[in-house]
Amino acid sequence: MISAGIVGGTGYTGVELLRILSLHPEVEVTKVTSRSDDGKRVDALYPSLRGLCNAVFSIPDVENLADCDVVFFATPNGTAMLMAEQLLARGVKVIDLSADFRLKDAKEWQHWYGMEHACPDLIQEAVYGLPEVNREAIKKTNLLACPGCYPTAVQLGFLPLIENGLIDVQHLIADVKSGVSGAGRKAELATLMSETGESFKAYAVAGHRHLPEIKQGLALAAQQAVGLTFVPHLLPMIRGIHATLYAPLQTESKLAEIQNLFEVRYAQEHFVDVLPLGSHPDTRNVRGSNNCQIALFQPQGENTLVILSVIDNLVKGAAGQAVQNMNLMFGFAENEGLHTVALYP
Amino acid sequence: MISAGIVGGTGYTGVELLRILSLHPEVEVTKVTSRSDDGKRVDALYPSLRGLCNAVFSIPDVENLADCDVVFFATPNGTAMLMAEQLLARGVKVIDLSADFRLKDAKEWQHWYGMEHACPDLIQEAVYGLPEVNREAIKKTNLLACPGCYPTAVQLGFLPLIENGLIDVQHLIADVKSGVSGAGRKAELATLMSETGESFKAYAVAGHRHLPEIKQGLALAAQQAVGLTFVPHLLPMIRGIHATLYAPLQTESKLAEIQNLFEVRYAQEHFVDVLPLGSHPDTRNVRGSNNCQIALFQPQGENTLVILSVIDNLVKGAAGQAVQNMNLMFGFAENEGLHTVALYP
Amino acid sequence: MISAGIVGGTGYTGVELLRILSLHPEVEVTKVTSRSDDGKRVDALYPSLRGLCNAVFSIPDVENLADCDVVFFATPNGTAMLMAEQLLARGVKVIDLSADFRLKDAKEWQHWYGMEHACPDLIQEAVYGLPEVNREAIKKTNLLACPGCYPTAVQLGFLPLIENGLIDVQHLIADVKSGVSGAGRKAELATLMSETGESFKAYAVAGHRHLPEIKQGLALAAQQAVGLTFVPHLLPMIRGIHATLYAPLQTESKLAEIQNLFEVRYAQEHFVDVLPLGSHPDTRNVRGSNNCQIALFQPQGENTLVILSVIDNLVKGAAGQAVQNMNLMFGFAENEGLHTVALYP
């Protein structure tokens, strides 16, 4: 049994960590921090946790957190980088669900996130926590950068193709749609029910922060820079990401062969499921679970391949993947605490 | 480990039983029946179950089901009553999620359900599966009538008051709202997204089939007939029931005393949670879980008590309660397989 | 052609006034105020108005507004009372969509709204703008208090019964459900899509500001104080109010007679529509229109009458009713500019 702390326990990724960890047999959540709710019971804010969580919100400081075995940062960008070094020095493993340690290039990070990075040296030490790519490194690291939600769905969809050199990586398109919980638990006009219900729009088409993260991951697989047009959209629903990916085939591969290649690539993965040919994945089928479901199409047999990839943005796209990484870092079974079935309907 | 069969596995209560039982450590689902999908894999219809359920749909007949330890009927009304007797004779325990065995008066059943009852003798044998009222009888029965969704939410809200003689049972009002999954998985105009989304209405105000079931349960507690106005409504959402109950107080009890009485009444119950005074229960806080959350108000200190009671109609209102009953019938821990946290947000 | 100003043009009632007035043949909206958006084009904030509205946001001050024939206040409570007197003195008619002039008792107003009233003398002058009750007074007034959304739906449902002495006014219950647009366009956690979507709850059960307004209106009709339990709920949708009203009959009236009484009472009303017996009104059937649809039930023939009343909270519950009042105040046809058909589906 290990003890875990959660910094930023009042956001959606924080409460999702609590949902998952409260049933994890190897973890006790001993610290949950929130400046604004210091001293308040966690289950007073989140009645869904009544009976399952006795924690009380406390102030986020290193002393408070130093006796945890692992600390999760479910914070806005720019917070984890201020505390990670000290926690690591105290022997605490750090799992950052924010973007602070995702990009390897500190200047690029500064460009997209609008602030100077507080500990650029640590960036290189951090391991990017996509287990389907970095499993062995994850097992050994003390500082884990948990991938963004869009980057998870997009990379899992493109990777087998890129790793096998099947597509032209200069002309990739990712048309991605997310539920509004991805915007976090913040008082903002833009994510009110009256603003987002019964409506649909693209946003940040000129450039979204997840673009450099996706390109970094795909470039590593391709061993060259990639060209990607990435258009995020906001769905009138709460949970779920659906990535519709378009890639020009540069081989004569048949769809059945590509399907087979995906099935082999992910055969040993607990959480990536390649659907039978002809299937259309539906976000509801992964709602609340850590699964990614993928399907492939080659419309009219032409050379544009269409890959559909769905995840729950709060689970495989955030808290679930963080727990999957934690399991690897502590030597637990990779799917411990993640045996949930999606909530359908 | 026991083996379970599910008759009517293609409806929402059927797939919800599969969701719950696929993680239950003491149960293997060996039979799932569906005439229309005979021979098809269950997870082909429900991709949320991929990797968790190897069952194949089969034809619903007694021979097929007789080697199960327990058979759940997640069928339309009128099906369980045709097969229950034979299954019981073969030593199979029967848990009926439909209405066939809920009403003790066969004539009343015929009046509300529009058909003659096929085995009126069995009705008396059946135990009404509200564990908070009938726990000991449930443990001993082989034929369990699982309560309706509305009746569960309404009875749990009124019972402590009636058992203690605090309210005038001749003038009860239950204004109840349900998500559309309560209407089942049937091709019908009335429950299309375009018909139910972004809209709200009452239905069946002149008389709903759950009215006699609720009155039967409350009358047993009151030891007299009760007067109840029951108005169901359809919410533009999928899961959840919210009962807003109104009762005239006939004592000088203070709200704090009534609150205490509720807390004591449900102190030992795993799945009934009385919220602190001033709370407003929200259906999302029980979504996907087997919990009922209850809160009490006495507006302006006047003599109308307001009780708010929420459940997930597919869990505590159907499949979860069925599993809770099964646990009791087989001597498992009452909450085995039901340790889930509600999906928020 | 008259000129109109809108103070508080960035909220939902403000933009709804713009939607309606932009097609009104007798009105030109010449001023739309917003401190935060001063100088910005209105249609830059609300692209739905492109091509229909050339207005530019300006600062809300009396000089700016004094050359309008009428000024609408679509502001938070406490704003209209600071400017009304000066505008009236300049010969401008004032229509207040906030609560500042709804309650006749300044002390009660202070109790519920938490501030001292700035011009208690004006309260008596103001006419409560429910045309179905006060049409003649509305025609003559220069200061109109537009009713709240809940009070409109509830009063229209109860009034014919009270006016005819058919019900016991000491034991009324109003169980009312509203779309989230009723909470306004404010950056708040509580009305985020992630907080309100796919969920349902009651709120302010201990006491809501619309309670004294409803009681005041019903008491006037009853010529005595009334007893009312009023429970508001939040629907996971944007527009629409559904009031489910319960009243003890104190006569032997048959439902058909009461139905007839409602039909006669509202026969000349443009915007109140009594549905045929057996109908269940649906909020979508009045979405975007100024209509109120009402239906009556007497379940099981017992003495509790159930009245269902639906409106669009932003139209008949706010901006549409304000325009209906304006039409009366300026001698236009009462339904001018309000010939819209509800948006179904």
Next chain:
Amino acid sequence: MISAGIVGGTGYTGVELLRILSLHPEVEVTKVTSRSDDGKRVDALYPSLRGLCNAVFSIPDVENLADCDVVFFATPNGTAMLMAEQLLARGVKVIDLSADFRLKDAKEWQHWYGMEHACPDLIQEAVYGLPEVNREAIKKTNLLACPGCYPTAVQLGFLPLIENGLIDVQHLIADVKSGVSGAGRKAELATLMSETGESFKAYAVAGHRHLPEIKQGLALAAQQAVGLTFVPHLLPMIRGIHATLYAPLQTESKLAEIQNLFEVRYAQEHFVDVLPLGSHPDTRNVRGSNNCQIALFQPQGENTLVILSVIDNLVKGAAGQAVQNMNLMFGFAENEGLHTVALYP
């Protein structure tokens, strides 16, 4: 004043025609047909039309419809082609909202629609009713084929680029999302609230019937065959289409120049609105209106142009466009009866 008939008045495009035409000053709807509801008042089925529509459903036959000036077919595919010839022979203008007359190649029609075409000769006579392309031909025709919803949104977004030879028409991508009302008013599992709410998926990725229609329209503009990957998706909402279009630029054009080209191309169009650079169109801003709003992006200045195009699938994508065409065919102002403001929020 002309008289209009609607065949198939019980579907969503039928009731939307009634919504629009009931306020059109030049049209009286005299016939509304429905086999299943023959003899029933239209407003009994659609209470939103109470007070605005006195029509009674009648049987769809030529005699019944022959005294109309125009007949709209809001029917499933395959119906209009059986009656159009006879109605035209009786001097009735025909506007078909189904797909019967959209494709010029009868064999291709048969391939995609799975039946033989009943009157292939008429196909050539029919005018494809996209006014922004075919206005003059529309004015003269008696047989109008109203475009599909997806084809309207996609063509309006691509046309200015193709007409000016700016893009490589062999590599077009249309990632399009539609509300569920596009699936029509049919009792089907797939469009239940419980199946489509809070979820998102692609469908018909292998090939959708609107693909050949879009390619036909784009090819006419390009004067060559085009290559298009078209992926439709189902949104968890009722009304609205959002097309996200990707095209490889084959010139050195700057975004500002392309923006200007769009603005000039659509300057005289009532219903196509090019938003300022940087805008993201939102389906709610055209909900209930006949507008198409378009915005352009060139992410990271690379050579993939992104065009966003939104319409209301039931208005500009069906009934509104049909009325726009009718106005042209009868010499009315093109926007007569279509002066509506989108319903926001």
